[in-house]
Amino acid sequence: MKFAHLADTHLGYRQYGLFEREIDFYDVFNDIISKIIEERPDFVIHSGDLFEFSRPPTNALLRVQKGLLALKDAGIPVYAIAGNHDMIMRKNALPPHVLFKEMGLKIISPNNPFFIKEDVFIGGTPYVSKHQSTYLTESLKKLEIMSKDYDKRILVLHQGIDKYLPFEYELELANIPESFNYYALGHIHARITDDYGQGKLAYPGSTEIWKIDELGNYQKNGKGFYMVDMDGDVPEIESINMEMPREFIRAEINYPELTAEIEKIKNIVLSLPKKPLLNLTVEGGNFNRSEVYDELNKVFTDICLSLRPNFKSQSLIDAQEILKDGSALNPHKLIIEQLKSFENQKITDLALSLFNEMSSGNVENAEEVSKKFYEEFYDN
Template sequence: MQFVHLADTHLGYRQYGLVERENDFFHVFNEAIDELIMERPDFVIHSGDLFEYSRPPTRALLTAQNGILRLKEEKIPIYAIAGNHDIVMRKNALPPQILYKDFGLKLISPKKPFYLENDVFIGGAPYTSKYHSKQLVERLQTIESKSKDYNKRILVLHQGIDRYIPYEYEIKIGDVPQSFNYCAFGHIHERVIDDFGEGKLAYPGSTEIWRSNEVEGYKKNGKGFYLVDIDGDMPEIEKIDLKLPREFIKETILFTKIREELSRIKQYVSNLNNKPLLMVTVEGGNFSRSEVYETLNHSLSHLCLAVRTNYKPTAVEDGKNLFENKNEALDIKKMIEHSLDDFKNEKVNRLATDLLKELSDGDFKMAETIVQNFYEDLYDH
C-alpha cells in the first residue's frame, strides 16, 4: 500500500506582496495534484498549512477545491489536519478545510482524531502551540492507545520538534509516540526523513519557497512531496520533486567588485524563462546604502520580479560581552535575553524572540497568533 505525504502548501500566500508569487504557489499546488495522480497512491495525507491564512482568499479556496475534487474523481481519499496558518484563533472556530468535507476530504480533529483506511490507522491532531503542549502530549497518548490493535499505524501532526528547530519547537522528540510505523509531520519547511521508534518520522517540507532561508535547502533536497510504501516492515520513502516556476537567487557580493558582480548576475538572469526573485547582500568597504540600492535596482529590477537588498553590518563588541569577537554575527536572541534579564521569565524572553523573528519576516499573521497563544496561556493559569 502506498500513500502520498505532503504539507505546507500555503495557498493564498502573496510573498512580498506580489500577485505573481501568489500565482506561483497555486501553480505548484496544481502540479503536485498532477504528479500525485500519476503516482496512483491509495490515499493522500496533508499535514497542515493547506492555506496561508485561516480566512483564505477566494482563489485559494477554489484552487484547493479543484484539487480535492480531482482526487475524488480519481477515487483517491485525502486526510488532512489544520496547521498553525489554518487555525482561527477563536474558541470552537473551524479551520477552512472543513469546507471540503462533502468533496471527500477527511479532517483529523479533536472530535474525530482517527480514521481507518483499509485497516491502516490514520490518527493525529491539529497544530497546538507550545503553551498548550501538555494537552497535546495527553492527546497523543490517547491516540497511541487507540492505534494498538492495528498492524499499520500513521501519526499525523503539524508541530516543530526540538531535535530539528531547537529554539522554535512546540514539543520535544521524547513526547512523540514511537509505536507508529510512520509519523507524517508538517510545519518545518525543510525535508526530513529519520528512523524513529518502530518506523520513520518525516517532514516533506513546503512545496514552494516560503522564506528566503529555504533556498539552500531547496538546492540540496528539492521541494515536493513523499511517496510512501508501507507494505514492508519499514516504510520506503521516495522523494517526488516539483519544478518551481521561477528561481530564487541569493548572492553575496563585495562592494569593491560591485560592477563586475552585477554584470555577471545580469547575464545570468537575462537568460531565464521567468523573472527570478533576487536577494543581494553587499559587504565590505564604506558605502552609502541608498546609492548601492539605486545601483542594484537600476541594473536588475527590469530583469527580476523583485530585488531585495541587504548590507552586512560590522558587529562591534560591547561591554557586556554579548559577542565573542567583533567579527561574530549579531546574536539577536542573546541581545533580547540580556535586555529582558530583569524579568527572569523564559516565556517573556521567548515571546520577544518569536515576535521579532516573525515581524522581521513580515509575517504579521503569525505574530498575531503568537501573541494570542501567549495570552491564552496566561489566562489558563
C-alpha cells in the first residue's frame, strides 16, 4: 500500500503582499495534485496548514475544491487534519476543511479521531497549542489504544517536536507513543525523516518557500511531498520534488565590491524566466544606507518581483560586537532586568526573540514570533 504525504501548503498566502506569490502557491499545489494522480497512490494524507488563514480567500477555496474533485475522480481519498493556520484557537471552532466533506475530504478531528483504510489505521489530532500539552498527551494515549488491533498504524499530527524545534515546540518526543508505523507530521517547514517507534517519523516540509530562512533546506532537500510505501516491515519514503514557480535569490555583497557584485547579480536575474525574489545583505566598510538603497533600487526594482535589502556597515558590526560582551550595555541583560516585574519567563523570551530578529533586520521572522505568541496565549 502506498500513500502521498504532504503538509503546509498555506494556500491563500500573499507573501510580501504580492498577488503573484499567492498565485505561485496555488500553482505548486496544482502541480502536486497532478503528480499525485500520476503516481496513483491508495490515498493522500495532508498534515495541516492546508490554508494560510482560518477564513481563506475565495481563490484558495476554489483551488482546493478543484484539487479534491480531481483526486475524487481518480479514486484517491484524502485524509486531513487542521493546522494552527487553518483554525481559530477557540473552543468548538471549525476549520475551513468542513466545506469539502461532500467532496470526499475525510477530516480527522476530536469527534472523529481515526479512519480505517483496508486495515490501515489512520488517526490523529489537529494542532494543539503548548499550553494544552496535557490534553494532547492524553489524546495520543487514547489513539494508541484505539490502533492496537490494526496491522498498520499511521499517526497524523501538526506539531513542533522538541528534538526538531527546540525553542518553539508543542510536543516532547518522549510523549509520542512508539506503537505506530508511520508518523505523518506537519508544522515544521523543513524536510525531516527519522527512525521512531515501529517505523518512520516524517515532516514533508512546506510545499513552497514560506519564509526566506527555508531557502537553505530547499536548496539541499527540495520541496514537494513524500510517497510512502507501507508494504514492508518499515515504511519506505520517497521524496517527490516539485519545481518552484520562481527563484529566491539570497546574496551577500561586500560594500567595497558593490558595483561589480550588483552587475553579477543583475546578469543572473536577467537570465531567469520569471522575476525572482531578491534578498541582499550589504556589509563591510562604512557607507550611507540611503545611497546604497537607492543604487540597489535603481538596478533591481524593474527586474525583480521583490527586493528586500539588509545593511550591515562596519560601524554597526562593531557596535553589535561591543553589545555582545558582558558590559552593562548588553541589551539582553537590560531586557531581562526591565521585565523582571512581570514574573513571566514567556514574556521575557518573547522580548528577547523580537530583539534578536529586529536587530538583524528580520522583520518577517519577528512578525511570525509575535503571531505565534498571540495565538498561543490570547486567541482562544
